[in-house]
Amino acid sequence: MMNQKKFSIPTRGEAYVIKSTGNKWKDYKCDLKNVYTTKYKTKDALLRNRPSHIPRDQWTGLLSYWLSDKAKKRTQANRNNRSNQKMPHIGGSKSIAALMDEKVTV
16 A cells, blocks of 8 residues: 555555556566566576566566466457457546446536
8 A cells, every 4th residue: 555654655645656657567567477488488588587676486476377277268368358348438448338327427
C-alpha cells in the first residue's frame, strides 16, 4: 500500500494515484515479459540473464508464473478472445453499459 511517510498526496487524489501506479506496474511487468521471453527462449537462459535490478528470488518466482501451464493457458485464451472481437473495447475499465449510461446522463 501507499507509504504515507514518503509521499504527501491529498485525499482526493489517492484513488487516482493508486490506480495510476497499478496500471504502470502492470505495464512494466508486461514489457519485461515481452522483452525477456522474446529474447531468451528457455527457462535456463532466462534465469542466467536476470535483470540486475530484480532480486533473484523475485525473478525466479516471476518466471515460474510466466512459464506455468496456468499462465500459458490464460495468455492463449486472452489472445484468442482479443482476436475474435468484432469491435475492440477502448473504454478503459468501465463496461460499455456504464459508458452508455454516462453518455445518456450528460
